[in-house]
Amino acid sequence: MTTVKKTDSTSLDEARARAENLRTAIAYHNDRYNNLDSPEISDAEFDQLVRDLRQLETDFPDLIDETSPTQSVGATPGATFEAVRHRVPMTSLDNAMDSSELGAWGDRVARGLGGAEATFVCELKIDGLAMSLRYENGVMVQAATRGDGRVGEDVTPNVATVAAIPKTLPPGSPDVLEVRGEIYMPLASFEALNARAAAAGTQRFVNPRNAGAGSLRQKDPAVTASRELSFWSYQLGEVVGGPEFTSHHETLEYLRSLGFPVNPNIRQMATRDEVESYCFHWRDSRHELPYEIDGVVVKVDSLAQRETLGFTSKAPRWAIAFKFPPEERNTILRNIQVSVGRTGRATPFAVLEPVFVGGSTVSMATLHNQDQVRIKDVRPGDTVVVRKAGDVIPEVVGPVLSLRLPDSVPWEFPTTCSCPLQSTFLRVEGEADTRCVEPECPFQRDQRIIHFASRGGMDIEGMGERTVFALADKGLVRDYAGLYSLTVDDLLTLEGFGQISATNLFNAIQGSKDRPLPRLLVGLGIKNLGPSAAEALARAFGTLDAIIGASHADLATTEGVGGVIADKVVNWFSDPAHREIIERLRAGGVEFGNVVVSRLAQNLAGKAIVVTGGLEGFNREEAEAAIKDRGGKSPGSVSAKTFAVVVGNEPGASKLTKAEALGIPILDEAGFRFVLETGGLPPGSGESTGDAGDVPPSAE
Numbered sequence: 001m002t003t004v005k006k007t008d009s010t011s012l013d014e015a016r017a018r019a020e021n022l023r024t025a026i027a028y029h030n031d032r033y034n035n036l037d038s039p040e041i042s043d044a045e046f047d048q049l050v051r052d053l054r055q056l057e058t059d060f061p062d063l064i065d066e067t068s069p070t071q072s073v074g075a076t077p078g079a080t081f082e083a084v085r086h087r088v089p090m091t092s093l094d095n096a097m098d099s100s101e102l103g104a105w106g107d108r109v110a111r112g113l114g115g116a117e118a119t120f121v122c123e124l125k126i127d128g129l130a131m132s133l134r135y136e137n138g139v140m141v142q143a144a145t146r147g148d149g150r151v152g153e154d155v156t157p158n159v160a161t162v163a164a165i166p167k168t169l170p171p172g173s174p175d176v177l178e179v180r181g182e183i184y185m186p187l188a189s190f191e192a193l194n195a196r197a198a199a200a201g202t203q204r205f206v207n208p209r210n211a212g213a214g215s216l217r218q219k220d221p222a223v224t225a226s227r228e229l230s231f232w233s234y235q236l237g238e239v240v241g242g243p244e245f246t247s248h249h250e251t252l253e254y255l256r257s258l259g260f261p262v263n264p265n266i267r268q269m270a271t272r273d274e275v276e277s278y279c280f281h282w283r284d285s286r287h288e289l290p291y292e293i294d295g296v297v298v299k300v301d302s303l304a305q306r307e308t309l310g311f312t313s314k315a316p317r318w319a320i321a322f323k324f325p326p327e328e329r330n331t332i333l334r335n336i337q338v339s340v341g342r343t344g345r346a347t348p349f350a351v352l353e354p355v356f357v358g359g360s361t362v363s364m365a366t367l368h369n370q371d372q373v374r375i376k377d378v379r380p381g382d383t384v385v386v387r388k389a390g391d392v393i394p395e396v397v398g399p400v401l402s403l404r405l406p407d408s409v410p411w412e413f414p415t416t417c418s419c420p421l422q423s424t425f426l427r428v429e430g431e432a433d434t435r436c437v438e439p440e441c442p443f444q445r446d447q448r449i450i451h452f453a454s455r456g457g458m459d460i461e462g463m464g465e466r467t468v469f470a471l472a473d474k475g476l477v478r479d480y481a482g483l484y485s486l487t488v489d490d491l492l493t494l495e496g497f498g499q500i501s502a503t504n505l506f507n508a509i510q511g512s513k514d515r516p517l518p519r520l521l522v523g524l525g526i527k528n529l530g531p532s533a534a535e536a537l538a539r540a541f542g543t544l545d546a547i548i549g550a551s552h553a554d555l556a557t558t559e560g561v562g563g564v565i566a567d568k569v570v571n572w573f574s575d576p577a578h579r580e581i582i583e584r585l586r587a588g589g590v591e592f593g594n595v596v597v598s599r600l601a602q603n604l605a606g607k608a609i610v611v612t613g614g615l616e617g618f619n620r621e622e623a624e625a626a627i628k629d630r631g632g633k634s635p636g637s638v639s640a641k642t643f644a645v646v647v648g649n650e651p652g653a654s655k656l657t658k659a660e661a662l663g664i665p666i667l668d669e670a671g672f673r674f675v676l677e678t679g680g681l682p683p684g685s686g687e688s689t690g691d692a693g694d695v696p697p698s699a700e
């Protein structure tokens, strides 16, 4: 009997050949991911291979067979560890890539339950390694990886080194208890591990997931112990002699009562809308967590309903993984080039085969400096992992070494600048940066003007890179002071400029003359002088002339400035060429001092106060200004260094959770006023109000 379905141009033979190719590729990449902890393709590309195969099997049902990777999970375990047969299989999860696929799953659940209402438990999908922990008579006797779902690997001695995992259970625990969860490497451990690798000159780990999985599959448990892994439990396996449960959230509470770590962000959800909001919330807030997640797992709460829904061959019908858009992709590193900045710093950057990752197409990424290229050992022609996480700038994480071309050679930093002067590149011993040592280098000159006119500087609208290059090429400007001598007629000579655009740009230049002093200071391009130090100088001295006339000691003792910046400021203004530029700026009519000097006591100097949610007496800008006027900072996120978190109406949940977890004092508006007045904390607020680890799954 033949059930060939698809009748377009693809023949069954072609489809079979393609399915075979896909299966071979999937098996290969499964092995690299699960057994070698060294994937060659990103998770997103792997998922796509499986989806392509599934589509082919849907189109040509004759191709389905039970050994297909669409019907099983993971990889057959390797030979390094003893095999462990799972008494209750460790299944995988089906994926939903967007809200319509999530909705389709919700529909399937509703149909499967014959229209009965379901409630859900939403959990974070931890990007780690699935683990099954087996306890007999209250003692941990075995820890096994998932393997292919039926047979995993015995990694007990290694898992025994993970401090978060209980080794014994309280009296009265079940005769047999299997706990499933995810072993993961917290970001802090990952960063520390890579810092150690960099110091030792060894290859860095690409991401916490690979590092964590690699750390577990060590022959020597002492190595695992040094890697600071952790664990979240989320599911029961075999249980003999334990209590009866009717819902998933009860099992989680039970796990917590036995001493297992259960993630504090797990929530019960009554409706599909709430589920969707939870998914979107964590998609947008994933980077606020101190560990990596790659999605949300949605589970039907009622165990009776789970029974009704059952399993497919590889995954439960009662759960779905809502996957976040990928933040890591592989691509080809076409070349490494060097750009020269306004201070002469020569920065290597990667020219990439464009790749869509983290919500945008990435075709270039900085490689920072010579050492970074050497440490990462990326070479033109390599397949590289590119990561773009949230608002963070894209990064080339490292090469996929197994795909390196045989004739590849390490990249060498060029010895000369590619500018027309071909000036020398020099790296001073003990410094990370390589520099172009010719101050007249046209690349540097152009970048200084671009910086002066940029948003952070004098903010001259329309004076972007291209216009600056054109003005410099025509010899109309040789430094930024020259911008104020430009006439409309000069601007009219630029390609693409007409009367209106030239007049607009002329007006924008003229309009920038009375920018506040901190902007002018930033625009001058003094090394190390960023916006906050510029603001501190402007507040302390009031005018540019007062800063120029100030002694090194006066500058260095200004709060927020310090010795290093004072050195740079004194040096910069003592250069006759710079003094000449300053005089030309003055002659051009640029305002040298219009800043309101704060007369308030600087009682929050050095303190960071995070404000979240709405306050009665202050809008966001006012609250920030009140902190800054007293010398403090008001960053957008909570860290261990935060002095206090002020919480108003509808605060950001993640900021609050993080503050609680870190034990940062949490203040209401009255507490905020107290801090503003005194610089200290109100009595009784020195400790956090709760422990995030104790929050039960709730129907908030």
Ligand code: IVH
Pocket (backbone or CB within 6 Å): 091, 092, 093, 123, 124, 125, 126, 127, 128, 129, 130, 146, 182, 234, 235, 297, 316, 319, 321
């Ligand atoms: S439940 C039968 N819950 O995701 C249900 N899995 O892609 C089995 N994972 O193999 C899994 N966080 O390694 C579940 N909160 C969570 C999870 C989670 C991460 C992993 C797990 C699983 C994989 C499926």
